[in-house]
Amino acid sequence: MPGSTPEPGESGGATASVYVWELPVRIAHWLIVLSIGVLAATGLFMHAPFVAPPPGEATPSIMATVRFIHELVGVLFSISVGVRLYWAFAGNEYAHWRAIVPRSRRQWRGAGEMLRFYTFRRSKPPPSLGHNPLASLFYLIVYAGFAGQIVTGFLLFGWVLSTGPVAFLFGWVSLVPGGIQTVRLLHYLLTFAFLGFAIHHIYSSVLIDVEDECGGLPQGEAEDLFLPFEQRAKDRTGLGLGLAIARQSVETNGGVIRTRNLPGKGCVFTIDLPLSRRESSLGTGERTAAARGEPVPTSAS
Numbered sequence: 001m002p003g004s005t006p007e008p009g010e011s012g013g014a015t016a017s018v019y020v021w022e023l024p025v026r027i028a029h030w031l032i033v034l035s036i037g038v039l040a041a042t043g044l045f046m047h048a049p050f051v052a053p054p055p056g057e058a059t060p061s062i063m064a065t066v067r068f069i070h071e072l073v074g075v076l077f078s079i080s081v082g083v084r085l086y087w088a089f090a091g092n093e094y095a096h097w098r099a100i101v102p103r104s105r106r107q108w109r110g111a112g113e114m115l116r117f118y119t120f121r122r123s124k125p126p127p128s129l130g131h132n133p134l135a136s137l138f139y140l141i142v143y144a145g146f147a148g149q150i151v152t153g154f155l156l157f158g159w160v161l162s163t164g165p166v167a168f169l170f171g172w173v174s175l176v177p178g179g180i181q182t183v184r185l186l187h188y189l190l191t192f193a194f195l196g197f198a199i200h201h202i203y204s205s206v207l208i209d210v211e212d213e214c215g216g217l218p219q220g221e222a223e224d225l226f227l228p229f230e231q232r233a234k235d236r237t238g239l240g241l242g243l244a245i246a247r248q249s250v251e252t253n254g255g256v257i258r259t260r261n262l263p264g265k266g267c268v269f270t271i272d273l274p275l276s277r278r279e280s281s282l283g284t285g286e287r288t289a290a291a292r293g294e295p296v297p298t299s300a301s
């Protein structure tokens with residue numbers, strides 16, 4: 001039975017904090033998220049405006065404003081993608097292109113194992129730090145899409161402006177078969193690819209991490225937090241039943257809740273809910289025992 005042993009970092013095993021995502025990666029990530037949201041909304045508005053300009057207005061100012069926001073955020077998006085690409089050469093081993101471009105048999109095997117997990121043929125994901133090998137492979141495609149969106153965006157920008165440095169650098173729309181309409185169509189279709197990716201990106205994060213700032217726990221006391229009427233905070237106005245109830249409801253749904261101590265900082269609570277029927281059919285007791293690091297009887301899968 002795969003997954004019967006606790007992964008490193010889970011309660012019950014030895015824990016060690018590893019600094020994975022450096023500040024430039026985090027900033028670039030959230031700027032990309034934010035700009036995709038704004039660009040998709042403003043872009044779809046430009047494609048099919050649902051607000052008409054006030055009657056008699058000489059310049060349709062709503063469209064001009066939306067277009068200006070789109071172009072401004074488009075530049076911000078391009079810079080953020082550039083920063084992330086730069087960090088693929090200057091960053092740590094998790095952000096580095098070597099961790100993203102699969103070059104070894106181990107990386108391909110890891111991607112295969114992750115695919116087995118996503119297709120419900122493996123109950124637990126193979127342990128990995130940073131991006132898992134399958135996600136890395138997928139991000140290559142996503143970044144190719146980003147590059148396509150940036151190039152088509154600047155081609156449109158140059159075409160709209162028709163003068164100045166952008167038009168000078170991206171004034172080769174006529175070289176594209178089908179001209180501006182092909183560029184526009186590609187730019188429009190890629191928008192839906194990103195929206196689809198965003199849905200998958202959020203959906204695949206079934207693991208929910210809730211991090212607090214309790215200052216860390218004394219060694220070996222992480223499990224006691226889940227005992228009923230256990231209160232560690234200065235505020236004792238509650239009954240101390242919150243985490244006990246949380247554990248019970250998660251386990252009722254076939255999941256596992258566990259905690260990881262961050263000494264001197266706080267602790268991380270992780271809720272792991274099963275995706276597949278096969279995984280949820282695993283006894284709650286077994287899943288909890290595995291998460292706590294207690295021995296679990298194994299069987300062939």
Ligand code: HEM
Nearest residue numbers: 036039040043044047071074075150153154156157188191
């Ligand atoms: C994730 C990134 C982006 C998304 C989702 C996006 C989305 C869209 C959409 C849906 C349209 C409407 C296409 C149509 O008319 O059918 C559009 C138009 C446009 N986009 Fe983007 N875009 C992105 C990035 C960029 C970038 C980086 C630039 C570069 C500055 C850019 C510049 C433009 C321009 C100039 C137009 C045409 C505006 C017009 O027709 O007046 N976009 N975009």
